[in-house]
Amino acid sequence: MTSAARRHETFAQRNFRLIGEAAEIITGWPQVRERLRAVHVPDSDGRCRGCTSQTRRAPEWPCALTLVAHGEEPRRDFTNPAPASHRARLV
Template sequence: MPDETRDDCIREAARLVAGQAGAAELLLDIHVADRSGRCRGCRQHDRPTPLWPCVLVAIARCAAERTNPSRTTLW
């Protein structure tokens, strides 16, 4: 998928997440890096775990920026 298309998808998903109170924060709490740099929230036994930050972190960060643009973070 081209980067531009991926970014559009992330922004659209972020719009939906931003509409749910607390959803971005919950995703950011769950999707954290483990010691090997993989996402704990995406871990499943039947497929490889993606590197962190995963796409859900990107969506959650974008959603958090939409709901509180003045907030600066270290995500």
């Protein structure tokens, strides 16, 4: 992508592009991918157990790291109680 095209990206487009780039990089690190997959799972409220913070609630699952860990697999149907409009998706 050229720098001119990047200047016209929305924040959402940039985030999805970066998630895709991270997923490509992490494909060479199978142990890291498996650890992310094991830790970033939904809790009973549909929030990510692996994303912890002392100042805010965990994001709804699937979180960005789940998408990175699954690479091309995020296109599969994740079990998520959130409305479809609020699910994170790669484009």
